[in-house]
Amino acid sequence: MTFNDDSRLSGGRVKRRGRTAAVAGGGVVGIGAIVVLLLNVFTGGNLDLGTFLGDGTTQIQQQGETVDAAPECRTGRDANLQVECRMEGAAESLDGYWTAEARTLGISYTAPDFFLFDGSTDTSCGQASAATGPFYCPPDRAIYLDTAFYDDLQSTYGSSGGPLAQMYVVAHEWGHHIQQLQGAFASTDRSGTGASSGSVRVELQADCYAGAWVGDAANTEDADGETFFEPISRAEIADALSAASAVGDDSIQERSSGRVDPDSFTHGSSEQRQRWFVRGYQQGATSCDTFSVAGSSL
Numbered sequence: 001m002t003f004n005d006d007s008r009l010s011g012g013r014v015k016r017r018g019r020t021a022a023v024a025g026g027g028v029v030g031i032g033a034i035v036v037l038l039l040n041v042f043t044g045g046n047l048d049l050g051t052f053l054g055d056g057t058t059q060i061q062q063q064g065e066t067v068d069a070a071p072e073c074r075t076g077r078d079a080n081l082q083v084e085c086r087m088e089g090a091a092e093s094l095d096g097y098w099t100a101e102a103r104t105l106g107i108s109y110t111a112p113d114f115f116l117f118d119g120s121t122d123t124s125c126g127q128a129s130a131a132t133g134p135f136y137c138p139p140d141r142a143i144y145l146d147t148a149f150y151d152d153l154q155s156t157y158g159s160s161g162g163p164l165a166q167m168y169v170v171a172h173e174w175g176h177h178i179q180q181l182q183g184a185f186a187s188t189d190r191s192g193t194g195a196s197s198g199s200v201r202v203e204l205q206a207d208c209y210a211g212a213w214v215g216d217a218a219n220t221e222d223a224d225g226e227t228f229f230e231p232i233s234r235a236e237i238a239d240a241l242s243a244a245s246a247v248g249d250d251s252i253q254e255r256s257s258g259r260v261d262p263d264s265f266t267h268g269s270s271e272q273r274q275r276w277f278v279r280g281y282q283q284g285a286t287s288c289d290t291f292s293v294a295g296s297s298l
């Protein structure tokens, strides 16, 4: 999606975390938190388990501090040109969309934190590395994203990787935050895998919520009442669908092992991820109840 050049970014919404390093001795990264993290990464593939599981004697030490990630981002023009500004603009639009839309789901919206990081950072869900991909950490109520993932989205996953593909990733993680507010995380058994498992239902709903935002994003407004985005184009929708397809479990498995095993799906197939995105795009957030759909038609 293309931002209106003249739309205004209020700023301060996206933070950047300093690098972290693991040092010997002291606290333990909780296994429960680790499980939460592994189930909430954006894709089921490319996980660096060693980073999370460690040896039980690892203490995370914060190096550096949390700063404004996009202090120089002022306008939609900036968001069209630079990825940090694009993240800032997407976050402001998502806040506006969900502030209104959450009521249709019977919840009141509180905004998540949104952190960018380079290489690695510590979270309540364990230490994040670039290899984990973007994720939502429920105890922190925060989204963590290394923008280097966007290069992987193109080079490793084969997505077009355009601006809307990038913002789809953010909107998907925002969808997990909405699920947290709904209590869907707490009430869903995500320990199993398979094409109609709880974890796949959670992920497809997040894709649907991402589509719902994209479908209404052109109506979201900045503080001056100017719309953030130009009307969406067909090519841009193809861009988002390309990302949804690229991170489908079957696509990832096919690339990594040459075979597809639906029983081990955690996020849904490429076809499912695109279909639920389109459903949200066309019908809005109230159409995203993946939990009431029979497994055969999920």
Ligand SMILES: [Zn+2]
Binding pocket: 040, 041, 042, 043, 172, 173, 176, 203, 206
């Ligand atoms: Zn997800």
